[in-house]
Amino acid sequence: MSDELELLGYDLGMTDVQPGETIPLILSWHALSDVAGVYTIAATLEHVGDTRRSTILEEPVGLTYRPGEWAASDVVLDWHDLSIPPDMPSGRYELLLQLQEGDETLGQVSLGSIDVSGRPHRFDTPEIQHPLEARIGDGVLLLGYDLSDEEVMAGDTLHLVLYWQALQEMDVSYTVFTHLLDANERIWGQMDSVPVRGEAPTTSWIPQEVLVDEYDLLVDPEAPPGNYMIKIGMYNSSTGGRLPALVDGRQEEQDRILLSTFTVAP
Secondary structure, three states: OOOOEEEEEEEEOOOEEOOOOEEEEEEEEEEOOOOOOOOEEEEEEEEOOOOOEEEEEEEEOOOOOOHHHOOOOOEEEEEEEEEOOOOOOOEEEEEEEEEEEOOEEEEEEEEEEEEEOOOOOEOOOOOOOEEEEEEEOOOEEEEEEEEOOOEEEOOOEEEEEEEEEEOOOOOOOEEEEEEEEOOOOOEEEEEEEOOOOOOOOHHHOOOOOEEEEEEEEEOOOOOOOEEEEEEEEEEEOOOOOEOOEEEOOEEOHHHOEEEEEEEEEO
């Protein structure tokens, strides 16, 4: 791709992606001589069939081992992450890699096709059975919820619908937790899930879009009769850390938002 660098090969972690996902890319470089240049790469997705293009990466070559340290005949593995924009339209794209030195493009090569499978986005707010306004982290607004029943039997299933609004793009995929708790905070039912049954990770959310997120919560068959609470929130599954949960500007205890109470009948 230049007088000093040859691209021997590459490895793409995936070729079927959703908007908001990240593709790991490994490049294998061969130094044709001692490397003196300062190089960058640009990765571009070009829609097959028209002129739509989106540059998804601009980074130096060799993030951990810079080319200035490469000697003739060195073979170097170079790791990068390709972030697919959350608003990327569905379709097949050709992934193009350019090697640049300053403002000059020295060479370009195709790394094959990427298939992007998006989902519909809505921006209107539907009718909500129990409206409220609670903020989770910097990027999420809880608009309210629907609840199928206020009285159930042990072993029954509660149908819960959460209504979210995205406030900004997010680079972490957060998991929603839903807890059914007694007065002593013991959990008698729960469901943790990436939003919309795994189909709408928070990395794919577009600012101001509204998401309808459904959960079927099984009440433990051993749950004794009495009053229970439904509390929800979000956490980072990689660290276990919960996002701050605020209602009326006050942070909730254990970063869990109390939605409602319900009764388990005898």
